[in-house]
Amino acid sequence: MSTPILAGRNLVREYATRNRRGPVFRAVDDVTLEVGASETLAVVGESGSGKSSTARLLARLDDPTSGVIELDGEDVTSAPPARLRTFRRTVQVVFQDPYSSLNPRHDVEKIITAPLRYQGLGVRGDGTRLCKELMERVGLNPDHSTRYPHQFSGGQAQRIGIARALAVGPKVVICDEAVSALDVSVQAQVIDLLRDLQRELGLSYVFIAHDLAVVRSLADRVAVMSGGRVVEQGSRDQVFDAPREEYTRALLAAVPRINPEWERRRREWTAREGQD
C-alpha cells in the first residue's frame, strides 16, 4: 500500500471507571490500522472488543488518550476546528441505527444536505436537486425527499444515512455496524449498494462488524479485535482461510450470537419494509 489515506497509529482510549478513584479502563489498547485508497478494511470482534471506540477515534468524533490519526500522511490528531471541518469532508460515518442517527423532525432533504450546511458549502437553490440525485444514487425514490425518517423502512433509512455521508464527496466512509441490525436480505442489498458506490466513486471503507459473513463479501483486509487490541490483521483470504490466532479461529467457528436489542429492531424494521 502506498501512503494510506486514513491511519490510526498506536491508538489508546481510556475511560474513567465508575469508581473515579479506581483504575481507568482501556477500551482501545495500542491499535494501529491503515486503509488505502478504494480499499475496504474490516474491523471485526466480539461485543465490547473496542471496535466502536476505535471507529470513533478514526472518525475524529472522539480524542485518543494517546496515539495519532493521519489523513493522507498528515497528523490530524489535534487539528484545529477549520482543519477538522476539512477532515469531515473527506471522512464520513454511517452509524448502526439509522433512526437514532437521523433527526426525526427533519425531512430527508434537510437530513441529506446537513453536512453541506456544516461545511458552509451552501445548498440554497440546488439543494433539492442534489438531494434527489443522491436519493436516486442510493436506490431511493427521489419523490420522497419531503418525507420524514419514520416513513421509511430500516433498509431505506440506512440508505438515507449513506446518501448523507456521500453529500460532501468523501474519500473514506466509516461504517460502524451499518448493516448489523438489518434483516439478512436487506443487509445483502445495502452491501451491494456499498460495493457499487465503492466501484464508481473509488471510496475507501472502514467496515466495523461483528458478523464475519458480512465482512467476507466486502473486505480486502481484516483486522480482528479482542480486549481493545488488534490480535490479527491480514488479507481477507489469509484471515478467513488460514487464521493465525486461536481467537480468530474461535470467532470464525462461533455460532452467531443473538443480540436481543438488534433482534427487536430487526423485527420492528422488517415490519416496515415495503411500507411505501
Ligand SMILES: Nc1ncnc2c1ncn2[C@@H]1O[C@H](COP(=O)(O)OP(=O)(O)OP(=O)(O)O)[C@@H](O)[C@H]1O
Ligand atoms: N464512554 C464510555 N465510557 C466508559 N466505557 C466505555 C465507553 N464507551 C465504551 N466503553 C467500554 O469500552 C469497551 C469497548 O466498547 P466498544 O463499544 O468500543 O466495543 P465494541 O466492540 O464496538 O462493542 P459493541 O459491538 O457491543 O458496541 C466496552 O467494555 C464498553 O463498555
